[in-house]
Amino acid sequence: MRKLLTVIAVIIILLAIVVGVGQWMNSNNNGPNNPIPGAPNGGTEETEAQNPPGCSAYEFISAPGTWESSAMDDPMDPTANPRSLMLSVTNPLKEQLPEDQVKVWTLPYTAEFRNVNAMQEMSYDDSRREGFDRMAAELRATHEACPATKFIISGFSQGAVLSGDIAAEIGNGSGPVPASSVAGVALIADGRLERDKGNFIGNTNNTGVGAEISLNIVNGLVQPIVPGATMRGPRPDGFGELSDRVNNFCAPGDMICDSPRDFGNALQRARELVGDNAAHALYASNPNVIPGQTVPQWIVDWARGIVTAG
Template identity: 60%
Template sequence: MKKTLTVLGVIILVVILIVGVGQWMTRNDEDKPGPTTTGASPTPGTDVDQPDSCPAYEVISAPGTWESKADDDPVHPTANPNSLLLGVTNPLQEAYGGDAAADGANGGVKVWTLPYAAQFRNINALGEMSYDDSRNQGYDRVVEEMSATYAGCPGTQFILTGFSQGAVLTGDLATEIGNGNGPVPAANVAGVALIADGRREDGKGTLVGSPDVKGIGAEIALSSVNLLVQPIVPGASMRGPRPTDFGELQDRVNQFCDPADLVCSAPRDIGNAVARANDLIAANGVHAQYSTNGNVVPDATVPQWIVNWAKNIIDS
C-alpha cells in the first residue's frame, strides 16, 4: 500500500508540475544570426493555377495553453501579450507584411495565429474547457484554415509551428498530412516546428539542439496511468505515442525540447519518476522559458531559431 501511494503521489507531482507553469515570463526575442533549414522543403509550385491574390507562404502558429482565446484576432492576436509564439509571428509580420499578397517573399506571406480556447481543466481550474476539447477545437480550426487556403490557393506553401498544447495538435496534424490524410498534400508543407510537444518521442522528426533530452512526451509517459491522472486533469486523455511517424514530412519536422521540460521530456517510467522527484520540482519553470532560454539551441533562443529558419525557407 505504501509503495502504491508513493507511485500515485509521484504521478500527481508530475501532472501538477506539467499544468503548473502558467506564470509566463516576459519575452525578448530580437533577431540573432540563425540556422540553416533543417530537412528538405519544397518550393512553391509553378504548375498550379494560383490566383494573384494568394500568398506564396502561409505561416500558421498554434499557441500554447492559456496563450490564446477562441475569439482572438488570428492576424493581430491580443489574447496574451506574453505568448511565446509572438516571438515568431511578430518578426515575420514585420519582415514580410503579415497579410496575403502576390509578390513572393516581400509581402506574399500570410501569418495566421490559431484562435482557440487553449485551456486545460485541472484540479485548480475546474471551470476551464478540458484539454481534449480545447486541443480538438484547435485542431479543427487549423484544418479549416488550411482547407480554405488550399481550396483557393493550391500553390501556397504552409509553415506550421506550435508550442505546448499547440505543438501537440500541430504534430498530430503533421502526422496526418505526412501520411496522406490531411487537408493539404504533404508537398504543400514547407516545414514544421514543434516546441515542447507532449507527444514527442525519439525517431519522429528531428530533435534540434540539446542532445541531452532523454525523456518522452508527457502524453506517452503517463498513458499507462491515464485513469489515475483523470481526477487531477479531468478530460485530459494521455493518448500515448502517435500511431506513425511524420511520413513524407519526417525530415521537415523540427522538435525543440529542454531536457528538464516535463511536457516533452517526462521520465519514461514511474520508477524513474520516483528517483527524480526532486529534479522534477526544480524543473517547474522551464516550460515557460523558451523565449529566454539559450541552452536549447546554440547562439539563440528557440523562437529566434524558428524565425530565421522560416526566413530561410521563404527567401530561398
C-alpha cells in the same frame, strides 16, 4: 508501496505540468541565421499549381499554448495574450516579410486546461480538439482558394501537440492538405514528443518523452487531477512523409516534453525535474536549448529562409 510511489510520481508530474503550462517570460533578442534542417528540397509536381491574384506564396500558421489564445481572437492580429510565446515568432515575420510572400495566421482557440485548481475551464481534450479542427479548416480553405500556397506550421505546448497531430495526419495521407503543400513544421515543447520522430534541434541532453506518452499507462490516475485530459501516448505512425520537415525543440527538464520514460524511477525523476519546470516558461530566453540563440529566433530565421528561398 510501489503503487503508492507511482501515484505520487504521477501527481508530481501533473502538478508540474499545470504550473508550467502557458507561463513564460517574454524576451526579444535577435540571433544569427542558422542552417535550415528539415526544409523540403522541392519537387517538380509542386510547380504545377498556380495561385489566383491575392494569394500569398506561403502561409505561416501559429498555434499558441495554453492560456495564450482565445476562441474569439483575430487570427490576423491576435491580442488575446500580448505575452504569448508565439508572438515572438510571428511579429518578426510580419515585420521582415511582405504579405504577398507570407500570410501569418494565428490559431484562435479556447486554449484552456481544466485541472483541480481551475475546474471551470474547458478540458484539455476539448480545447485541443477545437484547435485541431480550426487549424484543419484554415489549411483546407487556403489550399482550396490558393492551391500553390505552401504552409509552415508551428506551435507551442498545447499548440505544439495539436500542430504535431495535424502534421502526422498530413504526413500519413489523411490530413486536410497534401504533404507536398507543407514546407516545414516547428514544434516547441510537444507533449507527444519522441526523439526519433522528426528532427530534434539543439541540445541532446534530454532523456525523456512527451507527457502524453509518459502518463499514458496511468490514465486512470490522471483524470482526478486533470479531468478530461486523455494521455494518448505516441503518434502511432509518426510524421510519415513529413518526417524530414518536422523540427522539435525541448528544453531539458521541461516536463511537458521531457517526462520520465520509465515509471520504475518516476518519483526520483519527477523530483529532479519539478524544480526546473520553469524551463517551460523560458523558451524566449533559455540558452540551453539552442546554443547562441533562442528557439523563437531559430524559428524566425528558419521560416524566413524557407520563404525567401521559395
